[in-house]
Amino acid sequence: MALHPEGVFTGGPLAHLAELAAGPDPLEWEVLRLKRVLRLNHWDAAWRETPQKLASQLDHLSTVFTEEFFATCPEAARRMWRTAAGPKGIPAFMTDLATLLRLADREGDARYEDVPLSAWEVRAQFPLLLSLDGWAYDGEHTSYEESLHAFIEAEHPFCFHELIPRLTQALEARTLCAESPAFAASFAELAPTATPETLDVLARLTFAHLREHHG
Template identity: 75%
Template sequence: MALYPEGMFTTGPIAHLVGLAAGGSDPLEWEVLRFGRVTRTDYWDPAWRVTPQHLASQLDYLSTVFSEEFLDTCPEADRRTWRAAAGAQGVPAFMTELATLLRLADRQQDATYEDVPLAAWEVWARFPLLLSLDGWAYDGEYASYEESLRAFVEGEHPDCSYEVMPRLNQALAARTLCAESAAFAASFRVLAPQATPEALAVLTRTTLTHLTEHHA
């Protein structure tokens, strides 16, 4: 049976953070705090969901067993990413540094959007279904955006749990955060331009009406 242990270096949340460290313009501390905002567990999440503390332990282990020979088994692009992220300190020391940042971030409250601005990758991670809200508004096919959205929701019925309800959840979360934080609202308008307050209001109203009429 084929084994692919190099996946520890090439996929998943650790590889995502390493990519940000290697190619991002913001401090690694900010990216770790953003990661904490995205992955913060709530009381309804399973206890085994991946958390910063768990990833820190993985990094601790990887730092103790690391070898250049093993890293050389990874694709060239991933080797370059890890080495760029590590810099002069080397990969094992970088793993320890990243583990420390993850643990520190996990011990504090989520960073505010005033302190650590919303990043594009956060929007893609948390609000992917809000990035193409005009996909149903074909020119001339519907009298209004609300009518086009209603047609989309009705077309998804009865499988509303697949996309309709997740989109409603994302819309409600975005509206709540916009109301709570002016910094979030300003960044969200730039990073998700189609998810205007008006579009989110129509999405919320239309979806809740459908759920009340057909799923109550």
């Protein structure tokens, strides 16, 4: 079977951080955002990691890094990592990034008042909440509640495959909105269709359906 060890440079949380390093926000912020996203029970396997494990991977990569191996990576990935590393070089950048991950792991999750919610966090944590009005305004339904009823009926009895993760994301977002005005303001801008009213409708109808048909 073919091996593709270069995948660590092209995908996953570490490559994601390397890409973000060239962005407008401090890398320290992006590491703290990643800490907020990572969880071992995340619905998406790509984010089922821990900061300590990622830091250890970076330690290993920094010690075994060679230009010969790096040359086997796609050009776009090489350019991304070199841009992220700058003049210090990739092994030193990896060591610094590992230190940031370990420091972040020692603290609780960063407050949204201190490190604002980012668009990529919303895509990672709440992807099923990004187009909640898609059914409601295609001319077939007049409201989100009506469209959600139709969706549930169409998907039943296998509706729970999407209903449960959507409900989980809705409840988490609703809770964070109530706890943090900064999160609520950013979330309203980044996920404009996931209004508190829409999330309440989603939770109410989903719970009612699950109790009646899947309880």
